[in-house]
Amino acid sequence: MTAPLANDGDQGELQPCTHSYQVNCGNCRLNSICLPLALESDDIDQLDSIIQRSKPLQKNQHLYRESDEFQSVYAVRSGTLKAYKTTDDGREQVTGFYFPGEILGMDGISNNTHASSAKALETSAICEIPFNSLEQLSSAMPSLQRHFFQLMSREITEDQQLITLLSKNSADERVAALMLSISTRNARRKLSATQFRLPMSRVDIGNYLGLTVETVSRVFSRMQKLHILRVDNKEIEILDTDSLKGMANIGE
Amino acid sequence: MTAPLANDGDQGELQPCTHSYQVNCGNCRLNSICLPLALESDDIDQLDSIIQRSKPLQKNQHLYRESDEFQSVYAVRSGTLKAYKTTDDGREQVTGFYFPGEILGMDGISNNTHASSAKALETSAICEIPFNSLEQLSSAMPSLQRHFFQLMSREITEDQQLITLLSKNSADERVAALMLSISTRNARRKLSATQFRLPMSRVDIGNYLGLTVETVSRVFSRMQKLHILRVDNKEIEILDTDSLKGMANIGE
DNA sequence: GCGCGGCCTTGACTCAGGTCAAGGTGTTCT
DNA sequence: AGAACACCTTGACCTGAGTCAAGGCCGCGC
Numbered sequence: 177m178t179a180p181l182a183n184d185g186d187q188g189e190l191q192p193c194t195h196s197y198q199v200n201c202g203n204c205r206l207n208s209i210c211l212p213l214a215l216e217s218d219d220i221d222q223l224d225s226i227i228q229r230s231k232p233l234q235k236n237q238h239l240y241r242e243s244d245e246f247q248s249v250y251a252v253r254s255g256t257l258k259a260y261k262t263t264d265d266g267r268e269q270v271t272g273f274y275f276p277g278e279i280l281g282m283d284g285i286s287n288n289t290h291a292s293s294a295k296a297l298e299t300s301a302i303c304e305i306p307f308n309s310l311e312q313l314s315s316a317m318p319s320l321q322r323h324f325f326q327l328m329s330r331e332i333t334e335d336q337q338l339i340t341l342l343s344k345n346s347a348d349e350r351v352a353a354l355m356l357s358i359s360t361r362n363a364r365r366k367l368s369a370t371q372f373r374l375p376m377s378r379v380d381i382g383n384y385l386g387l388t389v390e391t392v393s394r395v396f397s398r399m400q401k402l403h404i405l406r407v408d409n410k411e412i413e414i415l416d417t418d419s420l421k422g423m424a425n426i427g428e
Numbered sequence: 429m430t431a432p433l434a435n436d437g438d439q440g441e442l443q444p445c446t447h448s449y450q451v452n453c454g455n456c457r458l459n460s461i462c463l464p465l466a467l468e469s470d471d472i473d474q475l476d477s478i479i480q481r482s483k484p485l486q487k488n489q490h491l492y493r494e495s496d497e498f499q500s501v502y503a504v505r506s507g508t509l510k511a512y513k514t515t516d517d518g519r520e521q522v523t524g525f526y527f528p529g530e531i532l533g534m535d536g537i538s539n540n541t542h543a544s545s546a547k548a549l550e551t552s553a554i555c556e557i558p559f560n561s562l563e564q565l566s567s568a569m570p571s572l573q574r575h576f577f578q579l580m581s582r583e584i585t586e587d588q589q590l591i592t593l594l595s596k597n598s599a600d601e602r603v604a605a606l607m608l609s610i611s612t613r614n615a616r617r618k619l620s621a622t623q624f625r626l627p628m629s630r631v632d633i634g635n636y637l638g639l640t641v642e643t644v645s646r647v648f649s650r651m652q653k654l655h656i657l658r659v660d661n662k663e664i665e666i667l668d669t670d671s672l673k674g675m676a677n678i679g680e
Numbered sequence: 681g682c683g684c685g686g687c688c689t690t691g692a693c694t695c696a697g698g699t700c701a702a703g704g705t706g707t708t709c710t
Numbered sequence: 711a712g713a714a715c716a717c718c719t720t721g722a723c724c725t726g727a728g729t730c731a732a733g734g735c736c737g738c739g740c
Binding site: 629649 | 686687688689690
């Protein structure tokens with residue numbers, strides 16, 4: 177195991193380190209999200225050894241593009257990414273937002289080709305996990321194999337949540353649900369569950385939720401009028417979580 | 429490899445055999461769909477040995493229910509199933525239809541709990557694949573491990589297709605897309621791509637596509653008037669595949 | 681054969697959210 | 711500092727799909 181360099185241990189997501197990438201899985205403060213399994217530290221070292229950390233992605237840079245050859249899955253170390261598909265007639269469908277600790281790119285496994293594109297919404301640091309090595313390691317480490325099955329299964333259940341949301345819920349409910357989802361994911365990372373900055377634009381939100389920008393904007397205004405949210409451009413404060421949950425009208 | 433028994437080799441999906449379950453993966457005519465990998469025949473035998481075939485499910489019987497403990501994934505041998513989630517306020521969201529050769533239940537892996545329910549739309553024969561055994565076998569058989577990663581990844585990309593459909597497409601486009609999807613899946617099983625019987629009700633179709641029954645019905649009428657489809661209750665004939673594709677306005 | 685219940689279709693009306701248009705605000709580049 | 715641009719908000723209007731209501735069709739049990 178490489179010894180962690182002085183300043184990098186808790187570097188975390190806020191100021192991506194541009195001069196050194198000596199983070200490792202053992203000292204990464206996201207590993208409880210990214211690797212929820214109680215891996216043996218030997219195992220962590222093995223996993224660590226296949227992971228590649230390159231220099232951060234700038235805002236709007238692509239991590240991969242639809243129809244690129246699939247080589248790796250990726251873990252977000254800092255920043256945020258959006259995944260999206262382009263439809264035949266050129267429109268975009270945002271299929272997900274990825275926050276630190278979350279894994280993306282798994283939709284490329286089935287065809288050896290990425291089924292969506294992924295683009296940084298802000299400067300973002302990424303861990304690249306070459307899939308071939310991951311497969312080999314998984315065969316040798318049942319707990320890792322299981323972990324990846326679980327990760328993929330979670331992606332499926334989350335997509336199904338979104339399907340239900342799109343198919344059954346009103347604009348208010350959709351936006352409320354997204355705010356709650358971001359809140360929960362923030363809390364998992366030990367950040368505020370009630371105050372945060374949205375990394376994505378209103379267009380992206382609308383696109384993800386199957387709404388127009390105008391509608392998203394009107395919903396925010398409405399929620400603000402009802403004192404459920406304070407909205408200042410991208411800064412969000414949840415004033416009344418219970419009402420927000422009521423408005424979302426869904427599980428989570 | 430065991431020699432196929434006299435009558436069971438091509439038993440197929442039409443008349444599920446209620447008196448004998450001596451089908452095996454080696455002689456199953458769906459194995460090119462279900463196991464697209466060129467497995468060694470030794471490997472197939474091993475896989476075959478962990479698969480359990482029980483008696484067929486009758487119409488409306490559940491294969492599993494939301495929040496049941498997750499034990500197995502399932503392959504459809506004959507018949508059709510629908511998977512659905514029940515929302516907090518008691519409404520249903522159909523998340524998928526499963527035809528012979530297709531695998532369901534993978535959404536249960538992440539929590540050891542099924543995230544949806546699965547119910548037979550008609551009498552259906554099922555192969556049960558206990559997940560623990562599958563995991564063990566996967567560790568020993570890299571090609572099987574890869575195959576399951578791919579299957580799960582395919583489920584993800586299909587869900588993302590549906591997300592896009594729900595979020596961006598009109599009622600006409602949604603129904604057209606579903607008809608094409610069923611047509612393609614029929615063709616894979618060497619059945620007619622242009623004539624088939626819908627195993628699901630209009631309610632289920634509407635529910636799956638985020639539409640009301642009335643709208644689904646109106647779309648069918650419209651397509652019939654345009655001579656794209658012939659619709660006689662559940663019997664569908666595609667008269668003009670190109671127009672249907674035009675109407676669907678999507679990739680597949 | 682008849683009556684009942686489930687499923688499907690059609691019509692008339694309503695409304696949530698889309699579209700179009702205008703103006704505001706914040707950020708970046710020179 | 712100022713211009714240019716990207717992004718956000720609000721209003722007025724329109725429309726596709728939902729709702730409500732009625733009637734038809736088909737299969738099943740008696």
